[in-house]
Amino acid sequence: MEDYCCHTKHTPRDEKMVKNLKQRLNRIAGQLNGVSKMIDENRYCGDVLIQIAAIENALKEVGYIVLKDHMMTCVSDDIKNNDFSSLEEAIEITKKLK
Amino acid sequence: MEDYCCHTKHTPRDEKMVKNLKQRLNRIAGQLNGVSKMIDENRYCGDVLIQIAAIENALKEVGYIVLKDHMMTCVSDDIKNNDFSSLEEAIEITKKLK
Amino acid sequence: MEDYCCHTKHTPRDEKMVKNLKQRLNRIAGQLNGVSKMIDENRYCGDVLIQIAAIENALKEVGYIVLKDHMMTCVSDDIKNNDFSSLEEAIEITKKLK
Amino acid sequence: MEDYCCHTKHTPRDEKMVKNLKQRLNRIAGQLNGVSKMIDENRYCGDVLIQIAAIENALKEVGYIVLKDHMMTCVSDDIKNNDFSSLEEAIEITKKLK
Numbered sequence: 001m002e003d004y005c006c007h008t009k010h011t012p013r014d015e016k017m018v019k020n021l022k023q024r025l026n027r028i029a030g031q032l033n034g035v036s037k038m039i040d041e042n043r044y045c046g047d048v049l050i051q052i053a054a055i056e057n058a059l060k061e062v063g064y065i066v067l068k069d070h071m072m073t074c075v076s077d078d079i080k081n082n083d084f085s086s087l088e089e090a091i092e093i094t095k096k097l098k
Numbered sequence: 099m100e101d102y103c104c105h106t107k108h109t110p111r112d113e114k115m116v117k118n119l120k121q122r123l124n125r126i127a128g129q130l131n132g133v134s135k136m137i138d139e140n141r142y143c144g145d146v147l148i149q150i151a152a153i154e155n156a157l158k159e160v161g162y163i164v165l166k167d168h169m170m171t172c173v174s175d176d177i178k179n180n181d182f183s184s185l186e187e188a189i190e191i192t193k194k195l196k
Numbered sequence: 197m198e199d200y201c202c203h204t205k206h207t208p209r210d211e212k213m214v215k216n217l218k219q220r221l222n223r224i225a226g227q228l229n230g231v232s233k234m235i236d237e238n239r240y241c242g243d244v245l246i247q248i249a250a251i252e253n254a255l256k257e258v259g260y261i262v263l264k265d266h267m268m269t270c271v272s273d274d275i276k277n278n279d280f281s282s283l284e285e286a287i288e289i290t291k292k293l294k
Numbered sequence: 295m296e297d298y299c300c301h302t303k304h305t306p307r308d309e310k311m312v313k314n315l316k317q318r319l320n321r322i323a324g325q326l327n328g329v330s331k332m333i334d335e336n337r338y339c340g341d342v343l344i345q346i347a348a349i350e351n352a353l354k355e356v357g358y359i360v361l362k363d364h365m366m367t368c369v370s371d372d373i374k375n376n377d378f379s380s381l382e383e384a385i386e387i388t389k390k391l392k
Contacts, residue, residue, distance in 0.1 A: 018137055025134045029127055035160075036123045039116055045168030046187055052161040053194040056154065060196075060389075062133075063150040068385050070143030072378060079370045087370070089144055091362050094388055095354075096151040098158075098196040158291075166287050174275045174283070182268060189264050192290055193256075214333055221330045225323055231356075232319045235312055241364030242383055248357040249390040252350065256392075258329075259346040266339030285340055292347040294354075294392040 017069060024062050031055045056098060063097045115167060122160050129153045154196065161195045213265060220258050227251045252294060259293045311363060318356050325349045350392060357391045 032055060038048050070090060078086045130153060136146050168188060176184045228251060234244050266286060274282045326349060332342050364384060372380045 021137055022134055025130055029130050032123055032127050032130070036120055039119055045164055045172060046191060048164050049161060049191045049195065052157065052164065053191065056157055056196045059150065059154055059157065063147060064385065064389055066143055066146050066150065070147070071381055071385060074143060076373045079373050084366060087365055091358065091365060093144060093147045093151065095358055097147065098154045162287065162291055169283055169287060170280060177272045177275045185267055189260065189267060193260055217333055218330055221326055225326050228319055228323050228326070232316055235315055241360055241368060242387060244360050245357060245387045245391065248353065248360065249387065252353055252392045255346065255350055255353065259343060262339055262342050262346065270339060289340060289343045289347065293343065294350045
Protein backbone atom coordinates (compact mmCIF):
# COMPACT_ATOMS: atom_id res chain seq x y z
CA MET A 1 0.00 0.00 0.00
CA GLU A 2 1.83 3.06 -1.26
CA ASP A 3 -0.14 5.45 0.91
CA TYR A 4 1.20 4.01 4.11
CA CYS A 5 4.59 4.48 5.63
CA CYS A 6 7.04 1.60 5.54
CA HIS A 7 6.57 1.38 9.30
CA THR A 8 3.51 -0.73 8.69
CA LYS A 9 5.57 -3.27 6.85
CA HIS A 10 7.35 -4.32 10.01
CA THR A 11 6.23 -2.52 13.09
CA PRO A 12 3.97 0.42 13.77
CA ARG A 13 5.54 3.81 14.36
CA ASP A 14 7.28 4.02 17.67
CA GLU A 15 4.58 4.74 20.27
CA LYS A 16 6.75 7.17 22.18
CA MET A 17 7.38 9.20 19.05
CA VAL A 18 3.70 9.24 18.11
CA LYS A 19 2.87 10.51 21.60
CA ASN A 20 5.60 13.15 21.40
CA LEU A 21 4.37 14.33 17.98
CA LYS A 22 0.74 14.49 19.08
CA GLN A 23 1.63 16.45 22.21
CA ARG A 24 3.54 18.92 20.09
CA LEU A 25 0.66 19.23 17.60
CA ASN A 26 -1.79 19.81 20.47
CA ARG A 27 0.44 22.50 21.90
CA ILE A 28 0.65 24.20 18.51
CA ALA A 29 -3.16 24.05 18.17
CA GLY A 30 -3.37 25.77 21.57
CA GLN A 31 -0.90 28.45 20.47
CA LEU A 32 -2.91 29.04 17.27
CA ASN A 33 -6.03 29.43 19.37
CA GLY A 34 -4.11 31.92 21.50
CA VAL A 35 -3.30 33.99 18.42
CA SER A 36 -6.97 33.96 17.44
CA LYS A 37 -7.88 35.31 20.90
CA MET A 38 -5.16 37.95 20.73
CA ILE A 39 -6.71 39.21 17.49
CA ASP A 40 -10.19 39.26 19.08
CA GLU A 41 -8.80 41.24 22.00
CA ASN A 42 -7.08 43.65 19.59
CA ARG A 43 -3.70 42.92 21.17
CA TYR A 44 -0.49 44.60 20.09
CA CYS A 45 0.62 43.38 16.64
CA GLY A 46 4.21 42.99 17.80
CA ASP A 47 3.13 40.44 20.41
CA VAL A 48 0.95 38.62 17.86
CA LEU A 49 3.94 38.39 15.52
CA ILE A 50 6.25 37.05 18.25
CA GLN A 51 3.64 34.36 18.96
CA ILE A 52 3.41 33.49 15.25
CA ALA A 53 7.21 33.20 15.07
CA ALA A 54 7.08 30.81 18.04
CA ILE A 55 4.46 28.65 16.30
CA GLU A 56 6.56 28.58 13.13
CA ASN A 57 9.53 27.30 15.14
CA ALA A 58 7.41 24.67 16.91
CA LEU A 59 6.06 23.51 13.55
CA LYS A 60 9.56 23.33 12.10
CA GLU A 61 10.54 21.05 15.00
CA VAL A 62 7.59 18.74 14.24
CA GLY A 63 8.60 18.65 10.59
CA TYR A 64 12.15 17.66 11.44
CA ILE A 65 11.03 14.95 13.86
CA VAL A 66 8.89 13.40 11.10
CA LEU A 67 11.70 13.84 8.56
CA LYS A 68 14.28 12.21 10.81
CA ASP A 69 11.97 9.28 11.55
CA HIS A 70 11.27 8.91 7.82
CA MET A 71 14.98 8.98 6.98
CA MET A 72 15.90 6.50 9.75
CA THR A 73 13.26 3.97 8.68
CA CYS A 74 11.64 4.08 5.23
CA VAL A 75 14.47 5.87 3.43
CA SER A 76 17.21 3.82 5.12
CA ASP A 77 15.45 0.55 4.27
CA ASP A 78 15.24 1.62 0.63
CA ILE A 79 18.91 2.66 0.58
CA LYS A 80 19.90 -0.77 1.89
CA ASN A 81 18.09 -2.20 -1.14
CA ASN A 82 19.96 0.24 -3.40
CA ASP A 83 16.76 2.19 -4.04
CA PHE A 84 17.50 5.92 -3.69
CA SER A 85 14.15 7.22 -4.92
CA SER A 86 12.69 7.86 -1.46
CA LEU A 87 15.90 9.68 -0.45
CA GLU A 88 15.67 11.94 -3.48
CA GLU A 89 12.01 12.57 -2.73
CA ALA A 90 12.77 13.34 0.94
CA ILE A 91 15.44 15.90 -0.03
CA GLU A 92 13.01 17.63 -2.40
CA ILE A 93 10.45 17.84 0.40
CA THR A 94 13.07 19.15 2.84
CA LYS A 95 13.74 22.05 0.46
CA LYS A 96 10.11 23.06 0.91
CA LEU A 97 10.21 22.90 4.71
CA LYS A 98 11.20 26.09 6.55
CA MET B 99 -2.32 50.89 27.27
CA GLU B 100 0.91 49.58 25.87
CA ASP B 101 -0.38 46.07 25.48
CA TYR B 102 -2.91 47.06 22.88
CA CYS B 103 -2.33 47.87 19.28
CA CYS B 104 -2.52 51.47 18.17
CA HIS B 105 -5.69 50.50 16.33
CA THR B 106 -7.57 50.99 19.55
CA LYS B 107 -6.42 54.57 19.74
CA HIS B 108 -8.52 55.53 16.75
CA THR B 109 -10.55 52.73 15.32
CA PRO B 110 -10.68 49.01 15.91
CA ARG B 111 -8.85 46.72 13.52
CA ASP B 112 -10.51 46.53 10.17
CA GLU B 113 -13.35 44.00 10.50
CA LYS B 114 -12.71 42.48 7.10
CA MET B 115 -9.08 41.84 7.99
CA VAL B 116 -9.98 40.31 11.35
CA LYS B 117 -12.42 37.98 9.58
CA ASN B 118 -9.80 37.09 6.98
CA LEU B 119 -7.20 36.35 9.66
CA LYS B 120 -9.57 34.23 11.74
CA GLN B 121 -10.63 32.21 8.71
CA ARG B 122 -6.99 31.53 7.91
CA LEU B 123 -6.23 30.55 11.51
CA ASN B 124 -9.24 28.20 11.52
CA ARG B 125 -8.08 26.61 8.30
CA ILE B 126 -4.59 26.10 9.75
CA ALA B 127 -6.10 24.52 12.89
CA GLY B 128 -7.98 22.14 10.59
CA GLN B 129 -4.79 21.30 8.70
CA LEU B 130 -2.97 20.63 11.99
CA ASN B 131 -5.77 18.31 13.03
CA GLY B 132 -5.37 16.57 9.68
CA VAL B 133 -1.68 15.96 10.38
CA SER B 134 -2.59 14.50 13.76
CA LYS B 135 -5.00 12.09 12.06
CA MET B 136 -2.42 11.17 9.43
CA ILE B 137 -0.05 10.17 12.23
CA ASP B 138 -2.78 8.10 13.92
CA GLU B 139 -3.45 6.35 10.62
CA ASN B 140 0.28 5.71 10.16
CA ARG B 141 0.23 7.53 6.83
CA TYR B 142 3.26 7.88 4.59
CA CYS B 143 5.81 10.29 6.11
CA GLY B 144 6.35 12.05 2.78
CA ASP B 145 2.68 13.03 2.68
CA VAL B 146 2.80 14.19 6.31
CA LEU B 147 5.80 16.37 5.49
CA ILE B 148 4.11 17.92 2.44
CA GLN B 149 1.17 18.78 4.68
CA ILE B 150 3.47 20.33 7.28
CA ALA B 151 5.17 22.42 4.56
CA ALA B 152 1.72 23.65 3.48
CA ILE B 153 0.87 24.67 7.05
CA GLU B 154 4.19 26.50 7.36
CA ASN B 155 3.38 28.49 4.22
CA ALA B 156 -0.15 29.27 5.44
CA LEU B 157 1.27 30.46 8.75
CA LYS B 158 3.84 32.62 6.98
CA GLU B 159 0.98 34.28 5.08
CA VAL B 160 -0.83 35.05 8.34
CA GLY B 161 2.37 36.50 9.78
CA TYR B 162 2.83 38.79 6.82
CA ILE B 163 -0.78 39.97 6.89
CA VAL B 164 -0.36 40.95 10.55
CA LEU B 165 3.04 42.53 9.81
CA LYS B 166 1.70 44.58 6.91
CA ASP B 167 -1.26 45.78 8.94
CA HIS B 168 1.08 46.70 11.79
CA MET B 169 3.40 48.59 9.45
CA MET B 170 0.53 50.41 7.71
CA THR B 171 -1.01 51.58 11.00
CA CYS B 172 0.97 51.60 14.26
CA VAL B 173 4.43 51.87 12.73
CA SER B 174 3.40 54.47 10.14
CA ASP B 175 1.72 56.62 12.80
CA ASP B 176 4.91 56.53 14.85
CA ILE B 177 7.06 57.38 11.84
CA LYS B 178 4.88 60.41 11.14
CA ASN B 179 5.72 61.53 14.70
CA ASN B 180 9.42 60.91 14.01
CA ASP B 181 9.41 57.91 16.35
CA PHE B 182 11.24 55.02 14.66
CA SER B 183 11.30 52.66 17.63
CA SER B 184 8.31 50.56 16.52
CA LEU B 185 9.80 50.28 13.02
CA GLU B 186 13.10 49.01 14.44
CA GLU B 187 11.19 46.56 16.63
CA ALA B 188 9.10 45.37 13.67
CA ILE B 189 12.22 44.69 11.59
CA GLU B 190 13.77 42.67 14.42
CA ILE B 191 10.58 40.58 14.65
CA THR B 192 10.51 40.12 10.87
CA LYS B 193 13.97 38.56 11.06
CA LYS B 194 12.50 35.89 13.31
CA LEU B 195 9.57 35.13 11.00
CA LYS B 196 10.10 32.44 8.37
CA MET C 197 15.52 59.26 -11.04
CA GLU C 198 13.49 56.23 -10.10
CA ASP C 199 16.46 53.89 -10.25
CA TYR C 200 18.25 55.62 -7.44
CA CYS C 201 17.50 55.40 -3.76
CA CYS C 202 15.86 58.36 -2.09
CA HIS C 203 19.15 58.93 -0.33
CA THR C 204 20.34 60.81 -3.36
CA LYS C 205 17.51 63.26 -2.98
CA HIS C 206 18.98 64.65 0.21
CA THR C 207 22.21 63.10 1.25
CA PRO C 208 24.22 60.13 0.07
CA ARG C 209 23.96 56.88 1.99
CA ASP C 210 25.63 57.05 5.33
CA GLU C 211 29.36 56.45 4.73
CA LYS C 212 29.75 54.30 7.82
CA MET C 213 26.93 52.03 6.68
CA VAL C 214 28.34 51.74 3.16
CA LYS C 215 31.72 50.75 4.64
CA ASN C 216 30.05 48.23 6.96
CA LEU C 217 28.07 46.70 4.07
CA LYS C 218 31.10 46.48 1.79
CA GLN C 219 33.20 44.85 4.51
CA ARG C 220 30.47 42.27 5.03
CA LEU C 221 30.16 41.61 1.29
CA ASN C 222 33.95 41.19 1.04
CA ARG C 223 33.93 38.74 3.91
CA ILE C 224 31.12 36.75 2.25
CA ALA C 225 33.08 36.70 -1.04
CA GLY C 226 36.03 35.29 0.93
CA GLN C 227 33.81 32.64 2.52
CA LEU C 228 32.46 31.67 -0.92
CA ASN C 229 36.00 31.32 -2.17
CA GLY C 230 36.71 29.11 0.83
CA VAL C 231 33.82 26.81 -0.12
CA SER C 232 35.19 26.59 -3.64
CA LYS C 233 38.58 25.52 -2.25
CA MET C 234 36.96 23.00 0.08
CA ILE C 235 35.32 21.40 -2.94
CA ASP C 236 38.65 21.33 -4.82
CA GLU C 237 40.28 19.68 -1.83
CA ASN C 238 37.43 17.15 -1.62
CA ARG C 239 36.70 18.17 1.94
CA TYR C 240 34.01 16.53 4.07
CA CYS C 241 30.53 17.48 2.85
CA GLY C 242 29.31 18.15 6.39
CA ASP C 243 31.95 20.87 6.81
CA VAL C 244 31.09 22.35 3.41
CA LEU C 245 27.42 22.51 4.44
CA ILE C 246 28.21 24.20 7.77
CA GLN C 247 30.19 26.81 5.85
CA ILE C 248 27.30 27.34 3.42
CA ALA C 249 24.90 27.79 6.34
CA ALA C 250 27.26 30.43 7.77
CA ILE C 251 27.31 32.30 4.45
CA GLU C 252 23.51 32.17 4.29
CA ASN C 253 23.33 33.77 7.73
CA ALA C 254 25.89 36.45 6.82
CA LEU C 255 23.91 37.24 3.67
CA LYS C 256 20.67 37.45 5.65
CA GLU C 257 22.35 40.01 7.93
CA VAL C 258 23.36 42.12 4.90
CA GLY C 259 19.81 41.92 3.57
CA TYR C 260 18.36 43.14 6.85
CA ILE C 261 20.85 46.02 7.12
CA VAL C 262 19.80 47.20 3.64
CA LEU C 263 16.12 46.66 4.48
CA LYS C 264 16.35 48.62 7.72
CA ASP C 265 18.17 51.48 6.03
CA HIS C 266 15.54 51.49 3.27
CA MET C 267 12.69 51.51 5.78
CA MET C 268 14.27 54.26 7.91
CA THR C 269 14.84 56.55 4.93
CA CYS C 270 13.01 56.07 1.61
CA VAL C 271 9.98 54.26 3.01
CA SER C 272 9.64 56.57 6.03
CA ASP C 273 9.83 59.66 3.82
CA ASP C 274 7.06 58.26 1.63
CA ILE C 275 4.92 57.39 4.65
CA LYS C 276 5.24 60.97 5.91
CA ASN C 277 3.80 62.03 2.55
CA ASN C 278 0.99 59.48 2.95
CA ASP C 279 2.43 57.34 0.18
CA PHE C 280 2.44 53.70 1.30
CA SER C 281 3.49 52.15 -2.01
CA SER C 282 7.16 51.75 -1.11
CA LEU C 283 6.18 50.19 2.23
CA GLU C 284 3.97 47.64 0.48
CA GLU C 285 6.76 46.91 -1.98
CA ALA C 286 9.30 46.53 0.84
CA ILE C 287 7.07 44.02 2.65
CA GLU C 288 6.67 41.98 -0.55
CA ILE C 289 10.46 41.89 -0.96
CA THR C 290 10.94 40.93 2.69
CA LYS C 291 8.75 37.86 2.11
CA LYS C 292 11.31 36.74 -0.47
CA LEU C 293 14.30 37.24 1.82
CA LYS C 294 15.35 34.28 3.97
CA MET D 295 41.14 10.79 7.27
CA GLU D 296 38.12 12.17 9.00
CA ASP D 297 38.42 15.57 7.37
CA TYR D 298 37.82 14.23 3.92
CA CYS D 299 34.58 13.12 2.38
CA CYS D 300 33.95 9.43 1.93
CA HIS D 301 34.27 10.04 -1.80
CA THR D 302 38.01 9.72 -1.43
CA LYS D 303 37.62 6.24 -0.07
CA HIS D 304 36.44 4.94 -3.43
CA THR D 305 36.39 7.53 -6.14
CA PRO D 306 36.80 11.30 -6.20
CA ARG D 307 33.72 13.44 -6.33
CA ASP D 308 31.99 13.28 -9.65
CA GLU D 309 33.82 15.70 -11.96
CA LYS D 310 30.62 16.95 -13.54
CA MET D 311 29.17 17.82 -10.16
CA VAL D 312 32.33 19.60 -9.07
CA LYS D 313 32.24 21.66 -12.28
CA ASN D 314 28.56 22.43 -11.76
CA LEU D 315 29.15 23.52 -8.14
CA LYS D 316 32.13 25.70 -9.03
CA GLN D 317 30.22 27.40 -11.85
CA ARG D 318 27.41 28.16 -9.44
CA LEU D 319 29.82 29.51 -6.82
CA ASN D 320 31.49 31.70 -9.44
CA ARG D 321 28.13 33.05 -10.53
CA ILE D 322 27.23 33.84 -6.91
CA ALA D 323 30.57 35.63 -6.44
CA GLY D 324 29.71 37.71 -9.50
CA GLN D 325 26.28 38.51 -8.11
CA LEU D 326 27.84 39.56 -4.78
CA ASN D 327 30.21 41.83 -6.65
CA GLY D 328 27.19 43.28 -8.43
CA VAL D 329 25.56 44.12 -5.09
CA SER D 330 28.76 45.82 -3.99
CA LYS D 331 28.69 47.96 -7.14
CA MET D 332 25.01 48.76 -6.66
CA ILE D 333 25.84 50.12 -3.21
CA ASP D 334 28.70 52.20 -4.61
CA GLU D 335 26.37 53.62 -7.23
CA ASN D 336 23.77 54.37 -4.55
CA ARG D 337 21.19 52.28 -6.36
CA TYR D 338 17.61 51.86 -5.19
CA CYS D 339 17.44 49.71 -2.03
CA GLY D 340 14.52 47.70 -3.39
CA ASP D 341 16.66 46.54 -6.33
CA VAL D 342 19.55 45.71 -4.00
CA LEU D 343 17.23 43.61 -1.87
CA ILE D 344 15.83 41.73 -4.87
CA GLN D 345 19.41 40.93 -5.88
CA ILE D 346 20.23 39.72 -2.35
CA ALA D 347 17.14 37.48 -2.38
CA ALA D 348 18.34 36.01 -5.70
CA ILE D 349 21.77 35.26 -4.21
CA GLU D 350 20.14 33.62 -1.18
CA ASN D 351 18.18 31.34 -3.50
CA ALA D 352 21.27 30.50 -5.57
CA LEU D 353 23.16 29.67 -2.38
CA LYS D 354 20.32 27.48 -1.15
CA GLU D 355 20.54 25.54 -4.41
CA VAL D 356 24.27 24.98 -3.90
CA GLY D 357 23.64 23.79 -0.36
CA TYR D 358 21.06 21.27 -1.51
CA ILE D 359 23.31 19.95 -4.29
CA VAL D 360 26.06 19.31 -1.71
CA LEU D 361 23.53 17.83 0.73
CA LYS D 362 22.07 15.49 -1.85
CA ASP D 363 25.51 14.32 -2.95
CA HIS D 364 26.47 13.77 0.69
CA MET D 365 23.29 11.78 1.36
CA MET D 366 23.66 9.68 -1.80
CA THR D 367 27.27 8.74 -1.03
CA CYS D 368 28.76 9.10 2.47
CA VAL D 369 25.50 8.86 4.41
CA SER D 370 24.12 5.99 2.29
CA ASP D 371 27.35 4.02 2.69
CA ASP D 372 27.13 4.43 6.45
CA ILE D 373 23.47 3.42 6.50
CA LYS D 374 24.32 0.23 4.62
CA ASN D 375 26.74 -0.51 7.47
CA ASN D 376 23.99 0.22 9.99
CA ASP D 377 25.74 3.39 11.08
CA PHE D 378 23.18 6.21 11.30
CA SER D 379 25.45 8.84 12.88
CA SER D 380 26.21 10.69 9.63
CA LEU D 381 22.49 10.72 8.77
CA GLU D 382 21.64 12.26 12.15
CA GLU D 383 24.41 14.80 11.67
CA ALA D 384 23.21 15.63 8.14
CA ILE D 385 19.66 16.26 9.38
CA GLU D 386 20.95 18.60 12.11
CA ILE D 387 22.92 20.54 9.49
CA THR D 388 19.88 20.67 7.18
CA LYS D 389 17.93 22.39 9.96
CA LYS D 390 20.49 25.19 9.83
CA LEU D 391 20.32 25.61 6.06
CA LYS D 392 17.76 28.07 4.70
